[in-house]
Structures are given as structure tokens and as C-alpha cells.
Amino acid sequence: MLDRVSTPATVIDRPVSRQTAARTAAARTAAIRAPAMRAAGKAAAGARKPSRALPLRRFWSTLLILAVWQAASSAGLVSPQTLASPLRIAQTAFDLIRSGVLPQNLLVSLGRAGSGLAIAIAVGIALALIAGLSRIGEDVVDAPMQMLRTLPALALVPLFILWFGIGETPKIALVALGAMIPVYLNLSKGIRAIDPKLLEMGRTLGLSRMAVIRHIVLPGALPDLLTGLRFSVGISWLMLVVAEQVNASTGIGHMMMDAQDFLRTDIILVGLLVYALLGLLSDLAVRMLERHLLRWRPVAGGAR
Amino acid sequence: MSGGVLVEGLGRAFGGNRVLDGLDLQIRPGEFVALLGRSGSGKTTLLRTLAGLDPVEEGAVSVPDQVAVVFQESRLLPWKRVRDNVMLGLDGADAGARAEAALGEVGLAHRVDAWPLTLSGGEAQRVGIARALVRAPHLLMLDEPFASLDALTRLRMHALVERLWRKHGCAVLLVTHDVDEALTLGDRAVVLDRGRIRTVLPLEMERPRRHDADFARGRQVLLEALDVGEAV
Numbered sequence A: 001m002l003d004r005v006s007t008p009a010t011v012i013d014r015p016v017s018r019q020t021a022a023r024t025a026a027a028r029t030a031a032i033r034a035p036a037m038r039a040a041g042k043a044a045a046g047a048r049k050p051s052r053a054l055p056l057r058r059f060w061s062t063l064l065i066l067a068v069w070q071a072a073s074s075a076g077l078v079s080p081q082t083l084a085s086p087l088r089i090a091q092t093a094f095d096l097i098r099s100g101v102l103p104q105n106l107l108v109s110l111g112r113a114g115s116g117l118a119i120a121i122a123v124g125i126a127l128a129l130i131a132g133l134s135r136i137g138e139d140v141v142d143a144p145m146q147m148l149r150t151l152p153a154l155a156l157v158p159l160f161i162l163w164f165g166i167g168e169t170p171k172i173a174l175v176a177l178g179a180m181i182p183v184y185l186n187l188s189k190g191i192r193a194i195d196p197k198l199l200e201m202g203r204t205l206g207l208s209r210m211a212v213i214r215h216i217v218l219p220g221a222l223p224d225l226l227t228g229l230r231f232s233v234g235i236s237w238l239m240l241v242v243a244e245q246v247n248a249s250t251g252i253g254h255m256m257m258d259a260q261d262f263l264r265t266d267i268i269l270v271g272l273l274v275y276a277l278l279g280l281l282s283d284l285a286v287r288m289l290e291r292h293l294l295r296w297r298p299v300a301g302g303a304r
Numbered sequence B: 001m002s003g004g005v006l007v008e009g010l011g012r013a014f015g016g017n018r019v020l021d022g023l024d025l026q027i028r029p030g031e032f033v034a035l036l037g038r039s040g041s042g043k044t045t046l047l048r049t050l051a052g053l054d055p056v057e058e059g060a061v062s063v064p065d066q067v068a069v070v071f072q073e074s075r076l077l078p079w080k081r082v083r084d085n086v087m088l089g090l091d092g093a094d095a096g097a098r099a100e101a102a103l104g105e106v107g108l109a110h111r112v113d114a115w116p117l118t119l120s121g122g123e124a125q126r127v128g129i130a131r132a133l134v135r136a137p138h139l140l141m142l143d144e145p146f147a148s149l150d151a152l153t154r155l156r157m158h159a160l161v162e163r164l165w166r167k168h169g170c171a172v173l174l175v176t177h178d179v180d181e182a183l184t185l186g187d188r189a190v191v192l193d194r195g196r197i198r199t200v201l202p203l204e205m206e207r208p209r210r211h212d213a214d215f216a217r218g219r220q221v222l223l224e225a226l227d228v229g230e231a232v
């Protein structure tokens, strides 16, 4: 408080020449800053306006495409066996939901993706901890995992069918295997990148090994784990699509393959829409999780 | 009393580089020792050895069982709020209350719920001090804790550390490059050179220290011990 009040007084007491020098310097910075600030202000205002207008524009262009598509279908330019019309798709979606066909299949698919992903996360975290926390563990676990990483998981479908038959097991196993890799890779990298100074601090505070893992290692590697999780979620949908289309008697993929036999492009498109929505929603969920768990980061949380 | 430090013939080498070489040092319980020395003279190595972070390769070291360290960088866990950082490793139902009390002592009662990355350098360092003091250490070691702070903040920190030291009565080993800091805070200034203690300067001026003739004489002695005496 006192500092602030006394400062201008000392400036006035100073010799005139220095004061003018200070004033011109100040004026120059002001002059330099002013256009920059105006530009920044404009940019900020400009950025805000489109962000409100943009979704609308996008909305309109999408609507336009849908309208053209619908018109082409109604005019008979596109046969329903090639591509069903938007209205037809909406009607089919409604019917599928009302008859319970879609919810049932969706539930099955969600169950497969969910259990596969859960296994992937558990196994991925366990392996990453083993590899990240001990030299021996790294030697034993990391090399096979790196090899597994180069393998396209989808190429394992025939083998998995031979091993596990055509029940739920091969599908869940495929999702689990594909989704585990990014969890493992990112988390083990994150654990190895923990600041050794923090680990040392833990020692001087007398933390036990378990406490170090709980308070320092895992939270420190959490950003990497979440990055891995986002990849994993994407991969688990990809695995699911393939697994359900190769052999299944239930699930969204099966519903679509079934529709193929009857040339029902409307059902196939409903399936595609569902997949797209699932991908979008799960990504959103991970992002929200990220924002909550990483709120200690000034950028992510906007704290201060 | 278990509060003192005794170092006898401590030696440490990295490869062929002898960093500590037959070092003897004694710190009485409750004594404030300022440790000076040129860069690379082994100050941090000594402190790390006393903290149990580096092994004792030669000689013998005895330290109290409650030792706390404050480093130059505050080393707070960014994912824990300030209070939880201070509480780390404490047990007991009153840990939270003790942490808050310690933060109050360093003038940060209003920041207990803040995230460490939102603190200023001086605030972060004060949290580090609170985290050390909440453990009621018999020996508090600080490795250039104020080196990256601005001059004004550093002066405030000196006053804070002196007040807390008097209140808690722990022995303090303060590593610093700042001769005035050593003269302001220390009961004794110790200069490390080529792995040994070459100069010991007892500082018996009354506290709070004033920049008087004794202070100037002390500064001259220390600067000479640091081989910059002639330049001044």
C-alpha cells in the first residue's frame, strides 16, 4: 500500500530530464502496445463472434446436404438399396428403438466394449507399473509389449476365433488386447518420466514405497494414462466393429451385417450413426474426466 | 539431547573427483549454521548426505532422527493442493489442522486450498518451509532456498526464517551463496573449500543484525575465505 502511494511522489521529485526520458519511454511503450492491444482485442472479439456463428453455419450446411439427399431420394435418383433417404433412416431408427431391437443390440455392444476396455485398463496399468517401477520388470515386460505393439491386432481375428470360438470371449479379448497397448505404452512412459526430484522429496518426507506410488508416481503419470485412455477408447470401438461384423449373433455390428443380407441400407446407416455417436460420447467422457482429474494444471483448470 | 549434528572425516568422491575430503563439522542443538562455499565445493553433497539421500562412503555422520529439507526449487507436488502437500506423510487425525497451522505460520493461511502451480516463487518456497516445519524437525536444512527470489522477498524470507527458527528451536543448516544472508541469520558461518571446512566464523552480533562495523568485518572475512576478498 505504502509503496504504491509513495512511488509517484519520488518520480515527480526526479530531475526533469530523466522524468521526460521516462515519460517518452512510457509513451513509446504505450504507442507500441496500443495497436497490439487493439489487434488483440479485435482478435478476441473476432474469435468470440464466429464461435457463436460457426455452429449455426455448420448446422445450415449439414441441413442443406440432408435436404439435397432427401430430394434426390424422393425424386428416385438414388435407390433405397444404394442409400436410404434421411427421412427413411430417421423412421427406421425410431422403429428400431421402439421395437427394442436397437437398445438390445446396443446393450450387448456396450457390454463387450466396456468389459474389454476394463480388462485393458486393469492389465495395462498393472503391466505399466511392473515395467515402470523396476529394472527387472522393464526387461521382462517391455520387450514383448513393444513387439505386440507392432502387430496389427485386427490380424489376430482368425487366430482368436480358433482359440476362443465364436462366443463373447474372442470379441472381448480382441477389444482388450487392442485397447491395452496405448494404456501400457503411455503409462509406462509417464512413470519413467516422473521428476526424480519429486521422488527424492518423497524419501526425505519418509514416505513408504506404497505411499510414493500412490501420491507421486500414479498422479504424476496420470496425464499420460489419460492420453492412453483416449486412444484406447477409440481403438476399442474399432475392434468391436470388426469383431461383431466377422461373427456375431447380436450387437450393433451384427444388426448391420444382418441388414446387408436384406439390402436394408437404412438399418446399416442407423448402425453407423450409433457407432459415430458412441465414439463421440466416449471421447467426450474421457475429456471431461481429464478436465476433472487434471484440474491442478493452470491451463486445463483455468485455476489461479 | 538428540538435536545435534556430528560429522567426522566425511569423504565422498565421484569418479576421481574428491568432493568431500575428511570433513569435520559439528552443529549444536538449536544452532543456526550458515554454510558457504564456491560453486562445486560440495555444499549440496554434504547436505544430501546429512539428509540420507547420499551414502556415507568415508567417515561417520550422526544426525537427529527428525530431519527436514527445503531445496532451492520448492518440490511441491503439483497435483496436490497446498494443504495436502504440507500434510504429505503425516499421520494422525489432526494432520490437516497441523498443516493449516504451519501454513498460517508462514503467512499462507489464505492459500491452503490453492494448487501449487498457481503460487508465486516466494509463496511456493514458504509452503516448502511449512512442509518442513510441520514435521517438528530437530534439524532443518535449507539448500539455497531463496536463491531464485527477488531481493525484497528474500529480505522478508530472512525475517520469517529467523522468527520460525527461534520459535521452533531446531538446529538449522542453511546453504547459501549470499554472504549477507549468512551474516544476517547465522550463529556461525562456515566456509567449505575443496571438500573441507577452511573457515569458521562465529557470529555473535545481537539480533536482529544491523549493518554495522562488525557486520562489515564479518563480510570481509567471508569474502576473503571465498577468494573474492581482494576484488571488493
Ligand SMILES: Nc1ncnc2c1ncn2[C@@H]1O[C@H](COP(=O)(O)OP(=O)(O)OP(=O)(O)O)[C@@H](O)[C@H]1O
Residues within 6 Å of the ligand: B014, B017, B019, B037, B038, B039, B040, B041, B042, B043, B044, B045, B046
Ligand atoms: N551425482 C553426481 N555425479 C557426479 N558428480 C557429482 C554428482 N553430484 C555432484 N557432483 C560433483 O560434485 C561437486 C560438488 O557438487 P555440489 O552439488 O555438492 O556443489 P555445491 O557446493 O552445492 O555447488 P553449488 O553452489 O553450485 O550448488 C561438483 O563438482 C559436482 O560436479
Ligand SMILES: [Mg+2]
Residues within 6 Å of the ligand: B043, B044, B045, B143
Ligand atoms: Mg548446491
